[in-house]
Amino acid sequence: MIEVKNAKKTYGEGPTRVEALAGVSMKLDPGAFSFIVGPSGSGKTTLLDILGALMHPTSGEVYIDGKRLSDFDDYQLALFRRDRIGFVFQSFNLLPALTAIENVLVPVYPEGVTEESRQKAAKLLMELGLADRINHRPAELSGGERQRVAVARALINDPVVVLADEPTGNLDSRTGNMLFAYMRNLNKEHGVTFVVVTHDTEYITKDDHVFLIKDGKITKHDHEKILKGHGRKKRPRGIHASRTST
Numbered sequence: 001m002i003e004v005k006n007a008k009k010t011y012g013e014g015p016t017r018v019e020a021l022a023g024v025s026m027k028l029d030p031g032a033f034s035f036i037v038g039p040s041g042s043g044k045t046t047l048l049d050i051l052g053a054l055m056h057p058t059s060g061e062v063y064i065d066g067k068r069l070s071d072f073d074d075y076q077l078a079l080f081r082r083d084r085i086g087f088v089f090q091s092f093n094l095l096p097a098l099t100a101i102e103n104v105l106v107p108v109y110p111e112g113v114t115e116e117s118r119q120k121a122a123k124l125l126m127e128l129g130l131a132d133r134i135n136h137r138p139a140e141l142s143g144g145e146r147q148r149v150a151v152a153r154a155l156i157n158d159p160v161v162v163l164a165d166e167p168t169g170n171l172d173s174r175t176g177n178m179l180f181a182y183m184r185n186l187n188k189e190h191g192v193t194f195v196v197v198t199h200d201t202e203y204i205t206k207d208d209h210v211f212l213i214k215d216g217k218i219t220k221h222d223h224e225k226i227l228k229g230h231g232r233k234k235r236p237r238g239i240h241a242s243r244t245s246t
């Protein structure tokens with residue numbers, strides 16, 4: 001379904017030029033649960049933005065069901081993002097003036113919010129442990145609660161592919177486990193394809209696909225070694241908290 005061929009991405013020009021992706025090729029198998037791992041600044045968010053058509057690569061191509069993304073017009077791109085992709089941003093990108101449920105409903109606004117969509121949003125928030133935070137604004141929520149609002153918003157349109165950037169970055173291990181169990185269930189029961197950027201490698205299992213990215217390139221990795229690394233001493237929670245919090 002989504003394939004990236006030799007994607008390069010540079011930011012800035014002259015002395016501030018950064019090559020964030022230095023030629024990445026990858027294929028997402030439908031129904032797979034995939035992880036993108038790698039050091040800070042290695043290009044994970046950039047790659048996710050490209051997979052979700054939020055950004056075009058500087059060079060290289062992205063194919064959706066065999067069609068070149070660069071041939072899509074703005075309308076087709078918007079439809080693709082709205083109907084097929086659920087995006088969980090590393091920095092949440094919640095709208096501060098809206099309540100939790102209103103934020104979850106943002107992707108529905110173009111068609112108009114119905115009683116049915118309101119109930120669906122409330123159900124998602126409830127399932128993510130936020131039943132009593134539905135009418136709170138982002139400033140009245142903890143980082144982990146905001147993160148789960150962002151997850152609910154990504155799921156409101158029943159996406160085929162969920163791209164999640166550090167979805168457990170602000171969660172304690174109990175809530176993180178709960179969120180992963182929820183995502184695994186969507187993957188198994190409903191065939192939703194997941195791509196998760198994470199530093200929490202303990203969530204990776206044997207059958208998952210792993211893309212290790214270093215200096216903007218996908219590099220070979222030893223799956224067993226990543227799985228074995230689970231016993232390592234864990235970093236303190238919140239260390240990778242995003243730069244902005246709404």
Ligand SMILES: Nc1ncnc2c1ncn2[C@@H]1O[C@H](COP(=O)(O)OP(=O)(O)OP(=O)(O)O)[C@@H](O)[C@H]1O
Nearest residue numbers: 011012018019020039040041042043044045046047
């Ligand atoms: N908008 C931007 N303008 C200029 N440089 C950028 C921009 N966004 C990212 N970069 C740079 O591109 C490189 C890759 O950034 P990216 O956000 O993809 O990394 P990452 O792997 O997601 O890191 P982290 O784990 O810290 O979230 C970094 O060196 C970063 O400083």
Ligand SMILES: [Mg+2]
Nearest residue numbers: 044045090165
């Ligand atoms: Mg990132």
